[in-house]
Structure formats: C-alpha cells, structure tokens
Amino acid sequence: MARMKLVLVGNGMAGVRTLEELLKAAPQQYDITVFGDEPHPNYNRIMLSPVLAGEQTVEQIVLNSREWYAQHGITLHTGKRVVKIDRKHRFVEADDGTRAEYDRLLLATGSKPFILPVPGADLGGVVGFRDIADVDKMIDAASHYRHAVVIGGGLLGLEAANGLKLRGMQVSVVHIAPWLLERQMDEPAARLLQKSLEEKGLKFLLERQTQELVRGESGRVCAVKFKDGESVPADLVVMAVGIRPNTALAESAGLRCERGIVVNDTMQTFDPRIYAVGECVSHRGIAYGLVAPLFEQAKVCANHLAEHGVARYQGSMTSTKLKVTGIDLFSAGDFTGAPGTESLVFSDAATGTYKKLVIKDNKLVGACIYGDTIDGSWYFDLLREGTDISQFRKTILFGQHHLGDSGHGPAERVAALPDSAEICGCNGVCKGTIVAAIRDLKLFTLDEVKAHTKASASCGSCTGLVEAVLAHTVGGNYSAAPSKKPLCKCTEHSHDEVIAAIRDQELKSMEAVFQALDWNTPDGCATCRPALNYYLLARWPADYKDDAQSRFINERAHGNIQKDGSFSVVPRMWGGLTNPKELRAIADVAEKYKVPEVKVTGGQRIDLFGVKKEDLPSMWKDLSDAGFVSGHAYGKALRTVKTCVGSQWCRFGTQDSTGLGVKLEQLTWGSWMPHKFKLAVSGCPRNCAEATIKDFGVVCVDSGYELHVGGNGGIKVRVTDLLCRVNTEEEVMEYCGAFTQLYREEAHYLERTAPWVERVGLAHIKARIVDDAEGRAALHERFKFGQQFAQIDPWKERAEGTAAHEFQPIRVVAKPVTA
C-alpha cells in the first residue's frame, strides 16, 4: 500500500513534537514533508532567553538536527514560507514555488510578535523577540550601541531586558500598566520583583504610553517618545507587548479562525484533512502561549494522525515562572481575588518574600509567589486536583515543609550542585547523568526523565529535585499539566471515574470495565490491571473472582520477592504476641528449610529470609499445621497491628492495649487495601506502639480510647489526625471497620491513607465516620461482609495445592541432542 502524504507547515516546537510522537506511534504510515520559513532546523525557542543572556549558545538549543530529519526520511524545506494551500487539489505552495501534495496537512505556524502601530515601528533597530534572527540582531546591537528600550514588562520583555543588560547595554523597560507582569503577579509581588531587577541595573518606566519611535540621522531609531511628551534615547527597541496567533495562511485558505485557527478536541480544523497544533490554535476559545499545553496537543494530534483515534485534548491549566537567574517567581490560576474568594497573604519585605493564595469554597484557586517558590509545584497540584484544604488552611502558607524534606529545592541550589551529586537515592542517579540525558535525548517532561534515567521513578521523594534539574537545564516550567490525570496510558478515565463506573454500572469483571470504559489495549497493562483487580474485589467481594495474573508477584506468590529471586516468609503474630510453642515451630521450619536469615521485624514479628520459591508451599504447610496464617507482609493489605504492654503489666497502662490489638487484627486481617495498612494500639499517651504514625491508631486513655487516622512512617513521616474519642472497645471496632471500609471504597489504588486524608480532607472523613452513625454502621457491615471472603488463609490454600504451577518449575533433565 502506498504511504499517505503528510505535510507540516511550521518547523517549530509544537509541529515537530507532533512528528516525534507520530513516529513513535506509527513510524511507517506517512511520507512526511516539512516547511519552515526560518533557515534553521527545529530549536528550543524557550532557550532564546538564555542565549541572549550569554548562558547558552545557538548550537546547544537545537532540538532536531538535519540528520534527524534525514534519518526519519523526512523531506525538510528550510527558509521557505508556505503562501498557499489548495484544499481542492490538496497541495501547498511555498514562496519560491516549491509544491507538496498532501493527504493530511498539519499547520503549526506559531505566533508573531505584536508590533505597536506607532510611527517609526518599521525603522532599523526595532525588533520583536521571537526567533534566532531577532536574537542575532539584539546581540549585534549590543556590541555596537549603548541604549536599549524594551517595550512591554511581561515575561518576554523582562527576559529580553535582562539579557541585554548582561550584554552590557543600558536598558529601560517601558510598561503601560502600573506594575510589571500584571497578568502573573499582584502589585506587592511585582514591586518586590521590580526592586530586585533594579538592583541588577534595569530601569523601569511604568504607566507610559509609547507615541512614536524617533528616527535618527543614520535612518535608524534613536529615541522613544511617550504620550506625556517625554522621551528616552534608544539605539535598539525591542517590542514585547504580546503575541498574535499566526493565522494568515489558514485564513487565506478559508479555514475558520477566531483568535487562532479553530480546532476541536482531536486537534482537527473545520477541514477534516487539516490539523493544527501550537500557538496558532484556538481550542475551546483559548490560545496557549506556553510549551506544556502545546506538547499535550501534539500528543493528541499524533494519536489521531496515526489513526488510533482515542485521545482527546481537553484543555490545560498553566503556571508561569520567569527565566531570570536569581529571581524566583511562580504564579498559577486566578490570584486576583475576585468576589466570593478569600486571600491568604504572607509578606516579608526584609527578605523579599511574598505569597498570596486565593481560596474559594475551601479550595485553592490561585497562587502568586515571589522569592521563595519551593512550594510552587505543591500549590499547583492542590489547585489542579481541587483538594479540600480546610484541614491545613492554617499552615498552608508555610508550605509543604511539615510533610518532611521531600527534596524540593530552589533552582539555584540545584544549579550549584556538582555533576556527581546524587539526586535519586533509590536508583543512584547523579545530576550529571540527568543533565546529559535531558540534553542528548531532548527530554522535556518529568515523565520522560523518569523513563530514560529512572530518576524519581521509585519512591518519588526526589521528584522536586529532578524537576529543578529539568527546569534549570531546559528552562521554563515543563511540568505538563493535563486538566485530568488518567489512570494509565490505556484509558482517558481517572481513578475516580473508574471507581464510580464499577459501582454505578455494576461492572463485575475486568472485561466489562475494558468495554464499558473504552480501554485502548486488549488486556490493560501492569499499571491498570492491579488497580482494576483491587477495585473490583473491593466493590464486589462475593461476585468478583480474584485474578492472580493481575497481581504483582509479591501478592501472586504471597511472599516478598528478594533481589536474588528468592522470597521472605512472615507468619502473622497476633498483636505481636507469641509463645514458646510458636517460636519452636518457627525455629523448626527455619532449620528444616535452611533459611539463611531470621530477623525480628519493625512490625513485631519474625521474618524468614531467602526461601526458594518452590519450597514455599511445603514450608507454609508446616507453619499452617502449627496454627499460623500469612502475615501479608507482601501485600497491599492489612499488615501488622502493633501493640504495647498495656494495663496487663505496665504500671502506666490504662486499658488492655494488647488484647484490643489482637481483636482488631482478628477483625481486619486478610483485607485487601489500596495500599498497605497498619494499625497500632498504645496503652497510654506515652504511645510506645507509635500509634500516631499508623493508618489507624488507638491511644488508650483513662476515660476510653482516642482514635487517630492517616499517619505513616516511611518516606514522608506524617503524624495522624485525631478522629474522635470513644468509650468502649466495641466502638473502637466499629469505627475501625468503618474507617477501613471508607478508605477501601474511596481511595485511589496505591494511595496510602496519609495522602488520601490530605486529598479528601479530614472534614469529609469525620462527616462520614463520626457524625453519621447510620452511615458508619453501614460501612462497618460492608467491611464485615467482605471479610467473609477475604479471611481465607492464602498459605493454607496453596499448601493444599492451589496454583501449584506458580511454584513448580518444569525440569528438563536431559538436553536434546542437537544435530
């Protein structure tokens, strides 16, 4: 079959990104031709600011060399502007007469700097700030002239001004509004910014309206004159007052344009053969001017060009940073404080720090930060996820610090790190490796860095640092920000949508979910299958048949896989209690199976390490005969119930914490959870069982029991929130069952109680568990119902022969004779 012809007009960031995505998805589908009116192959436009500032060179910012186009069989026409699209005969024509026919056409013509329509705007020495040619002109001017005026105090204008200053010019920034960056910053933040920039030597002329650019003797611009009659000398004038989507070509071809070329959610224009992406596009009335959303559009567009036909672009939320070394600002959402909103403000002029958070209905809707932007990405997440912040409203201004050092660090700190500094402790990835991968492989997003280097791919605590390295290496803010996070690449639906569909449409098998929710893979992937298996099991305990092939190996083999492929065995010890008979049985098993290491765990029980997989069933049989069941130390399941000595022996004990712990473990053992789940019961507020860093913790007091929820030790220590106080053991059991069930029904798979409680808010949990007695009883009943099916010891079953194939290798005794 002949290949289809694809023509791309606009050899810039969004268009070429679409080609890259397309080549990944369907490398053979098209013969591709690219037209670009710049003489260069595709480069990173964002980095023009550092190039102007002398921090990078043009060579360093090339994204796709000419060899790249050749390698992929792409015909590249640089320096040719397409001037005509013939939709009837389906070809395009460039200004030099070059023609190319197409079956599909992709427009990615970007935008143009807006040039103020004032007299003198066409003089020599007047430039926009958009491409390499503009930067060349500015660098050239800087080596011959003295006075530069930048018109426009937005992001682009300030970056231009900073660059020209660093090149030795005297720079004034003219701005029409009363303060700088008025679309990103409120006045107090902008004043701090202005002060820092003035300290770097820039001058500002605010609330000035340009009337005329004055012509000098040489025919070049020599001054800028304002409405109020004043004027300033200028040998170079940079117009940075805004951009206009470049729609001229599309309009001449009769395509519908509003502010940009109008496209639908599949990035198609009104002519179904013609697609458009990038700054030239208007999607749901919005034209984006930052790279992250454009790259999302590119992905969706490529998906449709490849005729996979499943992706949709649904708009993006964006945040901004300024790329001026030494200046940290962050802004996102609506920070102006419209009616019906409340503002939280922190301001410290002495240290140049300012934070404003805007809240509506207990949710963050906007943020504007200057000086200390460490928490920018945290706020951005809260904003996008619509998290209820009522519980930490009092401390939200102080950032995420209280959650532990998650490695977020200001970009400057990262810039100062040597290449040998280890960034990701789990995978041993150094800064140099990450920087090299970003440069060599042209990575832009955190996900890509994760995939290529494994940095932050494990525990995730270094995510902030990796983002900072990324931002420092490629500039700008690349955390691509879809308005909704899909569960995985197999679907567009979020966790919550999947949970709701399973419940409301009564989906009871994995195939039913794949069908009802249009999965785009035949049998899912290693991310969604375990999640779906859990959701189905938690919702339909009586009907759904657990799918062993959708469980991670630990849960499939009921032991923890070790790095040499052997397993560990942790029998359950109720509440941490044991006795000579049990200990003897464990000792016997350890000897019989030559267990290389026996260890007391942090969860108050005994771990037998280094067991061969094929020995597991018979070892479990011996343990089962001695009365043990699985400790589920390997599962997203109830783990341990830690207890302390309690009133039985301890001189301070107020209640029988050990006995209550045993009862709670008997209630909850065997239950599958979104993530691991730990309990503890302490006999008094000295809290020896560390109940206040558990998922559900009980602290006994003289008058009854304090119930605590949502804590964990581990990567980010989080202390529990106090749920309530109750009087009897029966109540403790009911509240525990109800809380556990609420978590099982509502949390996302692999979300522990700590992040879940933070996401949905303690108020929600109190409303469901404490205030609503009927609802609490119903949750507890549902929990107990599910437990009927869950409290079947998996070890005993396997010792009796279930899933024997999992444990028995096939032996080939004699090798065949090879001829």
Added chain:
Amino acid sequence: MNDWIQITLLDDIPRQGCRIVELDHDDMLNRIAVFRTVTDEIHAVHDKCPHRGGPLSQGIVHGGLVTCPLHSWKIDLATGEAVLPDKGCARTYATKVEDGRVYLRLA
C-alpha cells in the same frame, strides 16, 4: 532436525501467565520463562531481565509484553527487546504448539 522438546500442555500454563523451565537445577540463572499471552501465543525468553537480571517470569503479562517485577522495564516477549526508552535484549527461544502440547527448541 528433531531438537524440539515437549515441555508441558498448553492448559498447564495460565493465560497471561508463565511457567519456568529449568535446565539445570543448581543454576538459578539458567532458566527459561515460557509465557502464554491473552491471545494464547506462547513465547520463551531467558528468565533474566536485561536491566539487572530480574526474573521476568515473575512479571505481569499484558499484550505481547511482560513488565519486570524489579524495576518495571517492559520486555517484548516475541523479540526479547526492552521497550524504548529502555535498551537491552533478553535471549529468546523458538516455541510451537501442536495438539495442545507446547514444544521448545533450545538450539
């Protein structure tokens, strides 16, 4: 050439699952993982992840891929190649299914 060896029955390998064929009992590293995909294709791959030697047999099988249990590389069962951006290749062996019996060729 008659170097095909019958190893098991198709029904004895779970769908989206795997059985291990052990060539030499004492050598944990010299094992072959025989996978059965959701569409009943059979593939045999050396049970050693090209990344850091993880046991591929213990991974989750989806489509024609297996995800390694240790650090989640994805390996194409038909070719043994790691899915980009990871790079590496595990050795593969020929298989065939006849009358519900699974055969493996080691040559």
